[in-house]
Amino acid sequence: MSALLDVTGLLMRFGGLVAVRDFALQVDEHELVGLIGPNGAGKTTVFNAITGMYRPTAGSIRFRGREIAGLKPHRVYQLGVARTFQNIRLFRELTVLDNVRVADHHRGEAGVLHSVLRTPKFRNEERRLADRARELLAVMGLEQRESEYARNLPYGEQRRLEIARALVSDPKLLLLDEPAAGMNPYEVGQLMELIQFVRERFRLTVLLIEHQMRVVMGVCQRVLVMEFGEKIAEGRPEEIRANPKVIEAYLGTSEG
Amino acid sequence: MRTDGARRRPEPGTIAVIVAVGGFVLLQALMWLGVLNPYWQQVLNLAGITLISALGLNLIYGYTGQFSLGHAAFYGVGAYASALLTRSLGPGAGTLLLGIVAGAALAALVAFLIGLPILRLRSDYLAIATLGFGIIMKVLLDNSDAVIPMMGGSSGMSGIARLTTFPWVFAFGLAAVLVMRNLVFSSVGRALVSVREDELAAEAVGIDTTRYKTLGFVIGCGYAGVAGALYAHLYAYLNPFSFDFLKSIDVLLVVVLGGLGSISGTLVAAIAWTFLLEGLRVALPASVQDWRMVIYPLVMIVFMLFRPGGIFARTEFGFLKPRARRGKE
Numbered sequence: 001m002s003a004l005l006d007v008t009g010l011l012m013r014f015g016g017l018v019a020v021r022d023f024a025l026q027v028d029e030h031e032l033v034g035l036i037g038p039n040g041a042g043k044t045t046v047f048n049a050i051t052g053m054y055r056p057t058a059g060s061i062r063f064r065g066r067e068i069a070g071l072k073p074h075r076v077y078q079l080g081v082a083r084t085f086q087n088i089r090l091f092r093e094l095t096v097l098d099n100v101r102v103a104d105h106h107r108g109e110a111g112v113l114h115s116v117l118r119t120p121k122f123r124n125e126e127r128r129l130a131d132r133a134r135e136l137l138a139v140m141g142l143e144q145r146e147s148e149y150a151r152n153l154p155y156g157e158q159r160r161l162e163i164a165r166a167l168v169s170d171p172k173l174l175l176l177d178e179p180a181a182g183m184n185p186y187e188v189g190q191l192m193e194l195i196q197f198v199r200e201r202f203r204l205t206v207l208l209i210e211h212q213m214r215v216v217m218g219v220c221q222r223v224l225v226m227e228f229g230e231k232i233a234e235g236r237p238e239e240i241r242a243n244p245k246v247i248e249a250y251l252g253t254s255e256g
Numbered sequence: 257m258r259t260d261g262a263r264r265r266p267e268p269g270t271i272a273v274i275v276a277v278g279g280f281v282l283l284q285a286l287m288w289l290g291v292l293n294p295y296w297q298q299v300l301n302l303a304g305i306t307l308i309s310a311l312g313l314n315l316i317y318g319y320t321g322q323f324s325l326g327h328a329a330f331y332g333v334g335a336y337a338s339a340l341l342t343r344s345l346g347p348g349a350g351t352l353l354l355g356i357v358a359g360a361a362l363a364a365l366v367a368f369l370i371g372l373p374i375l376r377l378r379s380d381y382l383a384i385a386t387l388g389f390g391i392i393m394k395v396l397l398d399n400s401d402a403v404i405p406m407m408g409g410s411s412g413m414s415g416i417a418r419l420t421t422f423p424w425v426f427a428f429g430l431a432a433v434l435v436m437r438n439l440v441f442s443s444v445g446r447a448l449v450s451v452r453e454d455e456l457a458a459e460a461v462g463i464d465t466t467r468y469k470t471l472g473f474v475i476g477c478g479y480a481g482v483a484g485a486l487y488a489h490l491y492a493y494l495n496p497f498s499f500d501f502l503k504s505i506d507v508l509l510v511v512v513l514g515g516l517g518s519i520s521g522t523l524v525a526a527i528a529w530t531f532l533l534e535g536l537r538v539a540l541p542a543s544v545q546d547w548r549m550v551i552y553p554l555v556m557i558v559f560m561l562f563r564p565g566g567i568f569a570r571t572e573f574g575f576l577k578p579r580a581r582r583g584k585e
Contacts, residue, residue: 051460073459083460091453093517093570094446102446103461112471115442116435122442129443165461 003062004029004205005050005081005173010059012045012229019045020229023059027173032199032206034220034237036213038249041226043209044086047175050207051083052076063173078106082171084162086178086209092151096142096161099150101133103165136164139201140194156187160194167202174198176208180215188212192219217241225249272437272575276430280423287422297422299534301490304425305483307526308432310510311519312479317508318516319440320472321452322375326386327507329393330477332499333366334359334484336397336407339416339494343406347417352424356485363481367474375469378455382473390501397496412495420490428482433576436519439475441578448472449517509552513559515566520573525566 003026012020020042027033035043048054050061052073061069068076082103091099108129114122137143140160145153150161159179166174176195180188192215199206210216216223217237225233225240227249233240240246283300286292292300313327338355345351374385401409408414439445450458451465451472458465488494510529514521532555536548559566 053456053460072464073456074462074464077460077462085457085460089454089457089460091450091457093453094449098446098449101443102450102458102463105443105447106462106464108443110443112439112444112475115444116438118438126443169462 002029003027004031004064005207006060006062007046007050008060008062010046010049010061011057012042012049012054013057018229020049023226023229023231025224025231027205027207029172030199030203030205032195032208032219032221034216034223035207035209035226036211036216036223036240037226042229043226044177045229046226047083047177047207047209050076051081051175074106077169077171080170080172081175082166082169082173083175084159084166084177084179086181088155088158088162090150090158090162090165092149094150095146096137096148096150096153097130097133097146099161100136100165100168101129104129104132104168107169133164133168136168139167139198140164155182156190159183159191163194163198167198167204170202171204173205173207176206176210178209178211180210180212188215191215195219272434273430275575276426280426283426284422298490299530301420301422301425301486302534303527303530304429305486305490306507306510306530307429307523308486309480309483310507310514310522310526311432311436312476312483313507314476314511314514314516314519314522315436315439315448315479316473316476318511318518318522319445319452320448320469320476321455322469322473323380323383324386324473324476325383325501325504325508326388326390326393327477327480328499328501328503329386329390330363330367330480331484331487331503331507332393332397332494332496333363334481335488335494335499336400336413336484337362337481338485339413339488340404340406342417342419342489343415347419349419352417352419352485352489355489356428356482359485359488360478360481363484364474364478367477368470371470371473375473376466386504387501390499390504394496394500397499408494410496412493414493416488416492416494418489418492420486420488425486425490428486432479432482433519433523437576440519444468444471452517509556513556513566515568515570517570518566518568518572519576520571521566521568523573524568 005027007023007025010020010023023046035046037043045054049056052071052075055070059069060067063079063081068079108125110122110125134143137146140163142157142161142164145157150158153161180191183191195206196219198204208220220237223235223237223240224231225246232249233243233246287297309327309331313324316322316324338359341355341358342351370385370389374382398410400407447463447468450463451468455465510525511522513529514525536551540548
């Protein structure tokens, strides 16, 4: 099995509520896959299970052939799975630059002692962290903002900053949870270009949750549809658009 | 390959040390000339000790965002441990240094043992656990004479050598500030702050939050241990009352007044607060002494209303900041 991400038989139960049932998902290297469905269908729950925020009740999640179900989130991230959040979660009282470089901290080796003594090793590492973070800020067009507090950025820039933060430590797989939420049509257009761009530039595999059909149909190579915790359809965007089950469950109401 | 050779200016840290040494010489001269009498010297020493302890709590609460209500208990661990050590080994500069190291190490170890299970949880649990630990410590200290007679139980431990002098307090205070500054303005420091800002997001970007919460807590309590050891050898007498819950609140007050997440704030507040406490003792006539206990909470309330970020609200003195980024600006 050569899939980069291979989820099989995923079950997520919270008390009596089954949020995700018998869910399977394969994502190949460099693919861009969309995950859609009505509110409460379990999309974000799937993300949380993949990234270690939730421990699956049952099922297997393999990333690059390695079982990651039940690992702590920071371990999953360190293995190369990064994510953004539906309701942007930046470190609000840290600067833009600090937000990005802290996400690369785990690759550093200078610990407390080197920091306190300001050794050459510490200085080299700080320089490397800052350079790398600035590289990402430049890609995202945020290089002029590095000294600002994250909380002071306008909404669209906060979204971009969150993506910069997710990319700084060279992940293999990027999970975007409704990146276009709250954006105006112009910003959505920019975002779609950005997603394509970073995917090429960083040789990324992307899994995307999105409500806006324009984004999903515009950038995804393959789309999965969820309803009531289960996968009800999977296919190329044009197939999904024509699928009567999907139209009934979702598209019919939201696209008109 | 350094490209910043042309803009080599003195490190802010260097300036801090120069300012500090100047201040030290000045204060020593004032003492020597008798301008600062022994009473105020004692107050000055206490201010320095409060500073060290409060810096530790600021790391735990202000930077890492973990609410601890038992800081004085760790201060007590350091105080009693070092006092036992110097009493057993005999007084001297060497044993004091050893006592400070041992006090800090023991406080840090206890913090590690308490923190490890608790810090896996969200921060509210730490407040409850440390509150409990403070109460347990007080009970243990009250009954310590049953096991180690030297510790004196509820009547207090006496016979401790007066080894803490102003140079000791100053040296450790300065080191405490510089170490804290270097720690906070580093990748490790940013990891600690990311935990405060959003624990879930920190996990999501590869920060082992349990580890960093424990790290902040252990170092912060180590600071309390150092302060406790200096305190024990300043007054030469220890009483369990000095390490109870109210004392934890005192330190918390200093940290909050100065500003959470500000070294400068803790520095100013620790000194101002200690002098205010003692100043009021001297300035107020005996009949209104009791009102001192009303003034403190009032100061607190006024601050929370008009300046909730504390005196410094996450800013720092220039000399406590790292060199300006990129060298431009």
